[in-house]
Amino acid sequence: MAQTPLMLDKNPEQSTGGRLRKLLLSQEVILFIIMVVAIGLLATRSDRFLTQDNLLTQGRLMAEIALVALPMTFIIITGGIDLSVGAIFGLCAIMLGWTWENICLSPIAIKSRGFECAVNMPLEVSIVLAILIGILAGLVNGWFIVKIKVPPLIMTLATLALYRGMAEGISQSRSVRGYPDWFYQLGQGDLFGIPTQIWLIIVFSIISAIWLSRTTFGRSLYAIGNNETGARFSGIAVGRQKMIIYAFSGMMAGIAAWIFVSRVSTTRSDMGSGLELDVIAAVVLGGTSIFGGVGSIVGTLIGVVTIQMLKNGLSLAGVTGDATIIVVGLVLIAAVLINGFIQRRSGAR
Amino acid sequence: LATVSLGLLPAAAQDRWDGADDLPTNPLACPGAEVEEMAEGEGEMMEMPAYDGGAAVDAPDLAGQPIVLVDVPKLIGIGYFAATTQGQQEAAEELGNVTVTTDAPTDANIDDQIAFIENYIAQGVNGILFAANDPVAIAPVLRSALEQGIHVVGYDANSEPDARTWFVNQAEFNGIGKSLIDQMAAERGEDASFAIVTSTFTTPNQARWIAEMQAYQENCYPDMTWLATLEAQEDNTLSFNQATTLINQYGEELDGIFGMTSVATPASADAVTQAGLCGEVAVVGLATPNAMKPYVESGCVQSVVLWNPVDLGYAAVYVMRAIVDGTLTPESTSVEAGRLGELQIVNGSEVLLGAPFVYNADNIDDFDF
Amino acid sequence: MSELLELAGVTKSFPGVKALQEAQFSLRAGEVHALLGENGAGKSTMIKIVSGVYRPDAGRILVNGQAVQFNNPHEAKSHGVATIYQELSLYPELTVAENIFLGHCPRTRFGLIDWAETHRRAREILESLEIHDMDVTRKVGSMTVGNRQRVEIAKALSQNAKILIMDEPTASLSEADVQRLFEIVRLLRERGVGIIYISHRMEEVFELADRVTVLRDGQYVGTRHVSDVNEAELIQMMVGRTIDQLFPKLDAEIGQPVLEVRDLVRPPLTRGVSFTLRAGEIVGMAGLVGSGRSEVAQVIFGINPPVRGEILIDGKPVHIRNPGEAMKKGIAYVPEDRGSQGLVRAMNVRQNMSLAVLRALARANFIDDKREFSLAREMIERLNIKAYSTEQIVNKLSGGNQQKIVIGKWLAAKPRVLIMDEPTRGIDVGAKAEIHRLMSTLAQQGMAILMISSELPEVLGMSDRVLVMREGRIAAEFPRAQATQEVIASAMMSQTGAAS
Amino acid sequence: MTSVTVNQSNNGSTKRSAGLVRKIVSSQEFILFVSLIALILTVGSINGNYLRPNNLISILQGNAFAAVAALGMCLVIISGNIDISVGSVVGVLAVISGNVVIAGVPFWIAWLVPIVLGALVGALIGFLVAYLRIPSIVVTLGLASIIKGGLILVTSGREISGMPAEFMISQFRPLGIPMPIYFMIVLTIIMAIIMRYTAFGRSIYAVGGNADAARLSGINDRRVVLQVFIINGIFVGIAALLFATQLQIIRATVPANFELLVITAAVVGGVSILGGVGTVVGATLAAILLNAINSSLVFVGISPYWMRAFQGILILVTVLADLLRRRRQGIGL
């Protein structure tokens, strides 16, 4: 195609060298390098750090944040935010335990003191219920954001209080304990010698990554994040997409809550408080732009892992918790700074 | 969604003060004897249940040898746990063959606390001291510590018994409940009406204490009336606002406020002071001396109930040492704890620090934590 | 005669493009100097250099004979350079008055902003622009392109500039507004202001400019006195070839009605619109700014679904509740504001091209890169877009090339009904001719095209039929034969017509 | 909208004043004000004590220092940024000023210290955001945990007490009204004037509304952002001072969820998180309203277990009221 106006000669990105350079300078690669360097340094400080056991345990511990961070990436890419994930997490945890303990199937009723119940609620059903409630909670966010046009930040600030409050109110701040053993398998057990959580992280990450990067749905999220009007004028069902991702966020919060309850074997209404900030930190560290339009699942995972490994590695190196969060804060800022600098230099955006 | 749950409103159990848990209570006998003896008397009178704690699985025998301990309180950065740490260091120095470092999350967050303990298991320490953010949630990780031959001793906030070896109990819940109510009765009469400012309804210790207070009040001071319990997190301003709200709401009716945390108590005292109601509204509660000095000195608060957290930390280290040295076994009925002397063993696997301590204008300046 | 502004050997390149090479330019006090060139020729780049947005890689800038170097727009401003940019740059959340006086509001003696004065002066300026119907306390965000444009001009005037730069100011104005604008420009010229005027509308150049400078592919081609050149020569200079026919309307045989709308209502601006669109037919839609043309288009396209009235496709009534459904019915809409409605500017050419047809391109919702890539290449070729690669971020393309991408994106949807809102706004003669030729061919292939345009020659040149909108209704309809400047213009404005 | 286009034309000064009334009535501030009064009266009718002067004062006082911080937050949000670190900064500044005065420094210097340091911290944030182009949420998230950690590392959480009485500015009660209320009111008025009547105020809206456009029209958007964060820092400093002197003791910890409270106040107050829109008066009213909501729930005897839920609902209601209003006026968010 010699006569095409594509001025191939003038085009840096077409040459393989250019492509390679572009790849090497991509957000994810930079972050990955930063992470590797950090881990490398930490490894020199403690020989317990890069042991299989430790790594597996860390995988277990970061499950909740990782799972919630996936939908958060979607949401932030569309230029939204969900501050209520922590509260939904708590609500789902409570609903899991509460429905299991207090709901009676025949006669259908909410148990009260000395109430005779023939058929109790099966735990399986409670789990499903809890996750459904998570989805519902997410949908409520989504519905108001889309239909009533409440800005995401405000909406989820309000539901942050609302959902947490419901968790407290419904549970009357009592915690539910004593689940059957099979229930703990998920949170405390292994599969092929690897903690179940890690499998879940892998599965959901792959799904989300493909969903975001390879499908029309994913592409439309980027479009929405960059120019919502433009997206709507291009026939993209902006509202529906948004509803979906907020519901997805609620669902993952629910699943994370389930895993968490199964790991710590009790439910409390204050579970997951502050989760939102940890998740957002991981996502932005992962190179997702808080202004929307930019970001990737790979980046987010790197972000999650980096923070987790930092906390763990520093602790193993004998650094105490207060000093650790100082370092985490510094790394967060530094990483984003370096990345932004390189991105601008390479003229990517 | 909201409406659904609001339908459940009446679900709030009314037979129970807000913020009290619903575990069984055993209120102590009504006044007569002195507070201290009562509590200890209790300790002895109780027929000894069997040891129900766990044990470290084939832990190396380090009797008499240096050991490395880690202390994981609920959180770091508050006066109370600064004090327990101080006590631990003191004990470590006395013993000479113990090194203990305190490390914990910066928020009282069970998830983080678990992560910290996991880290120290990986690091490989000889013993773990803990104050649990949640008795059940913390259990699995503690059990895995025991399995890996790490001794586990709790203090301040317990876990499920089998997840640790021993728990150093600062003062039995019913003891605290009793002395708080007695204080209130002493200051504002046996028909006082009072309100409570607590941290959150989910904090186990506070919930226990409130339950025990209720039980004790109901059978010893039936004429007292409980008005309300408000949550104030661990937050100064909120505690202050809540206390102020109570004062404004109940006006004359309110005779006293119970502060259930070292945050709520001083804040309530301040609210009373700033409302100019010192003497009319009593503030009774749990708090560290430093936090209360201004109010005790100004006379707005007569006395503060608390065990000595320094001693608590101190005892915890001695208990741990005793376990390692084999001098504290499931059969023991008491354990020797340095300057604290012999400590009683109660309810199976708990070491009782002693009776709650009452600070007042005379002695409060002797303490710095 | 004194040179107010002089550029020599100015060079500026961006990654992959030499936007300007050794360009030169000069401006005298009290002259209107037109700057011509194809899309991507470097006009905007040049004026952005003059107004301190970009720093030249090489070259000299002289203001009143002294060499200057503008490090930022502020410095340029302080040298009396005021600019109206091609992409409007207003603050939607601020009021008209605030926008006009931003940064230099009249103050009280306490140094606080004097709102009464600000509003008065704002009205004054708008008056001087013959705009009587604009509320200076209204938020700009809620106004039309046309009206925002006016605010832009008022803004530039408010800082009595010595050098006024207008980058395609008339692109979004309808004839009437253009005339008003010209009066102002002439007025300013009297006052001795030097005006750099960029436009793709030849007739404007001849009507307004004293001199004209032509750029091609970033290089200086030449400067002429308007009196010494004719259109053909200028086009020759711009595109390096002659363009036979500007409005190449090929006649297609007109088939069955494809789209029919029956008294469509959607307050406030669509108040009962009916018309029919046949296969192979190009219908032009004229009207004043605010007459509701875009609104009608957007109602049909489902962006603001109608509250009353019906839409028929092939005679069958259809319900269109959102753009997605409109597309399924074979309707495509090329919006008037490419910046905010047409493009996702941070995305690259390929992604924009495929945006409207993603589902079609995809296999089971998985995007098929190959197809997407080839689609992009095909369109770049077909519309002869100046982009160095399918991966170039559209934001960095010149205005005209951006517009071509919007059109390409909708052609990709292979619509049966194509609604184009100001399709050639800001597009150079060459490209314009291409697009018009394209429209003709599409019509020949049986596509039904509704062309909203504020450029009467275009409407006259391209339409089989002309609809004239006024105040949300179809005021008149003319077959090609009877359609003339005069009848249409009068239909646009007649009695209550002229905006207040 | 078309109605809007009617009432311009140069002659109508009367029309304009009429328009003014309508503007006020249909403003977010007005809505907040009305709902505040409505709330107070309803609760008052249920429990008379609620209307006692003391309680009304407490309602104003409760969030006064949060309101002060919210004023700064408004600027930050309007300029298109956010500050997650207010809580930590307030915490650390309070401790510092406490220690300073304990160390025997004259109390008025101890008053200035947090304000000056606040400005410096603000300058740092502003520099990172404006000149190194790190998104403000990242900077402040990071800073929050840095400060928090640092605070614990240094103080290990020991309370500070024994500050001299003349230092306790929050406890002064000129005319029987607590000092924080004066601060809240005066600062709100000052900010309102700055935002409406100074070029700087305008340029904040401009930068928040369309930073590129601002740059093109010669506004130094970076300097504006820097200044915004410095001013915010000053307000945070003042809030810290009020916080520090509120009680006889200063706890060396970060006030929990303080940033959430402040941000909520700002956005409920009608500041669009998208930047470019908002009023400071609204934020102050919102801060007061939030506190009123808390205490009123106690007064009407809502089960404390359900309080947080009700707070959430009430916040949502206020926000929705504002949105409907915007809808009616056809103002996009």
Ligand SMILES: Nc1ncnc2c1ncn2[C@@H]1O[C@H](COP(=O)(O)OP(=O)(O)OP(=O)(O)O)[C@@H](O)[C@H]1O
């Ligand atoms: N910021 C930028 N980065 C990279 N390339 C750019 C940038 N701005 C302009 N260009 C390129 O420089 C060339 C000139 O662009 P410019 O906008 O000056 O053209 P123009 O004459 O204004 O065209 P039009 O009439 O369509 O506006 C184009 O090829 C464009 O792609």
Ligand SMILES: Nc1ncnc2c1ncn2[C@@H]1O[C@H](COP(=O)(O)OP(=O)(O)OP(=O)(O)O)[C@@H](O)[C@H]1O
């Ligand atoms: N005099 C006016 N001042 C301000 N805004 C106006 C005025 N007249 C109409 N509008 C606004 O313009 C919009 C309608 O313009 P619209 O773009 O539909 O008309 P148009 O004929 O398509 O004009 P354009 O040539 O800009 O496409 C409405 O949103 C209306 O609020």
Ligand SMILES: [Mg+2]
């Ligand atoms: Mg241009």
Ligand SMILES: [Mg+2]
């Ligand atoms: Mg239009």
